[in-house]
Amino acid sequence: GAGVSQSPRYKVAKRGQDVALRCDPISGHVSLFWYQQALGQGPEFLTYFQNEAQLDKSGLPSDRFFAERPEGSVSTLKIQRTQQEDSAVYLCASSPSLETGREQYFGPGTRLTVT
Amino acid sequence: KQEVTQIPAALSVPEGENLVLNCSFTDSAIYNLQWFRQDPGKGLTSLLLIQSSQREQTSGRLNASLDKSSGRSTLYIAASQPGDSATYLCAVRGVGTGGFKTIFGAGTRLFVKA
Numbered sequence: 001g002a003g004v005s006q007s008p009r010y011k012v013a014k015r016g017q018d019v020a021l022r023c024d025p026i027s028g029h030v031s032l033f034w035y036q037q038a039l040g041q042g043p044e045f046l047t048y049f050q051n052e053a054q055l056d057k058s059g060l061p062s063d064r065f066f067a068e069r070p071e072g073s074v075s076t077l078k079i080q081r082t083q084q085e086d087s088a089v090y091l092c093a094s095s096p097s098l099e100t101g102r103e104q105y106f107g108p109g110t111r112l113t114v115t
Numbered sequence: 116k117q118e119v120t121q122i123p124a125a126l127s128v129p130e131g132e133n134l135v136l137n138c139s140f141t142d143s144a145i146y147n148l149q150w151f152r153q154d155p156g157k158g159l160t161s162l163l164l165i166q167s168s169q170r171e172q173t174s175g176r177l178n179a180s181l182d183k184s185s186g187r188s189t190l191y192i193a194a195s196q197p198g199d200s201a202t203y204l205c206a207v208r209g210v211g212t213g214g215f216k217t218i219f220g221a222g223t224r225l226f227v228k229a
Contacts, residue, residue: 004158033217042119042204042219043159056215091158103149104217106159 002026004107006092012113013082021077021110025094032075033104034067035091043091049075082114117142117209121220128195129228136190136223138205143183150179150190151204153222159204163190195227 005024013019025032031050035043036059045059051072060067064083069075079086089111093104118141128134138148147166151159163172163179165188171180178191192199202222209216 033215035219040221042206042221045216045218048215059216093159103161103164105161106151108158111156 004092004094004105006090006107006110008110009108010111010113012115015082015084015114017082018078018080019082019112021079021090021112023075023077023092023094023107025073025075025092026096026105027073029094029096029105030072031095031097031102031104032069033093033095034075034077035093036061037089037091037109039088046077046090079112082112084114087112087114117207117216117218119205119207119218119220121203121205121223123223124221125224125226127226127228130195130197132195132227133191133193134195134225136192136203136205136225138188138190138220140186140188140207140218142209143186144210145183146208146210148179148181148188149206149208149217150177150188151206153202153204162203192225195225197227197229200225200227 007022034046037043047067048056049069064080066078089109091109093106095102095104120139122137149164150162153159165172165181176193181188202224204222206217206219
């Protein structure tokens with residue numbers, strides 16, 4: 001596709017449920033990032049992949065959060081036993097190369113509401 | 116630890132005004148700084164990317180400057196239009212974390228009145 005896509009766009013989960021959020025980066029993009037954006041705040045870094053390797057997961061808030069990118073393209077962010085504080089918009093971004101100076105292209109995000 | 120601050124938090128101006136949005140960061144060891152626009156309920160749209168070796172970038176009515184030594188960037192919007200109403204986010208990609216992390220400011224919410 002032309003840009004980064006994410007699905008679902010909206011997700012409502014009952015507290016304690018597990019959720020899986022999908023990101024389809026721009027075809028051929030090597031780098032992939034996940035961010036969490038709370039209402040009225042800027043995005044906060046969660047994790048980074050270079051191809052299938054997860055090189056930085058220091059931003060994941062707890063061990064209930066898990067991300068994977070097994071074939072170096074599509075990525076899934078999984079949240080187990082969701083809590084109300086997990087309610088946020090989850091943004092995915094991709095970048096075309098390993099160069100740290102390259103631009104990031106963002107998807108529309110998944111808005112997660114935990115009730 | 117890198118911290119990014121954006122001032123003002125919100126801004127309301129009449130159509131046609133020129134305006135400046137400010138971004139400051141605490142650690143000058145950066146690879147680049149990027150300005151984004153975010154419309155309500157939408158993802159981020161990249162506006163301008165300034166590499167650490169550059170001083171400014173221009174695109175249409177937008178001009179972004181970077182003073183790495185003082186930890187500051189400004190986004191200048193000329194002849195503002197109602198369609199410019201959005202949240203503007205500043206983000207820096209730091210050297211210290213291997214270049215993986217991008218740290219965002221909280222944004223400036225801009226409203227341009229017709």
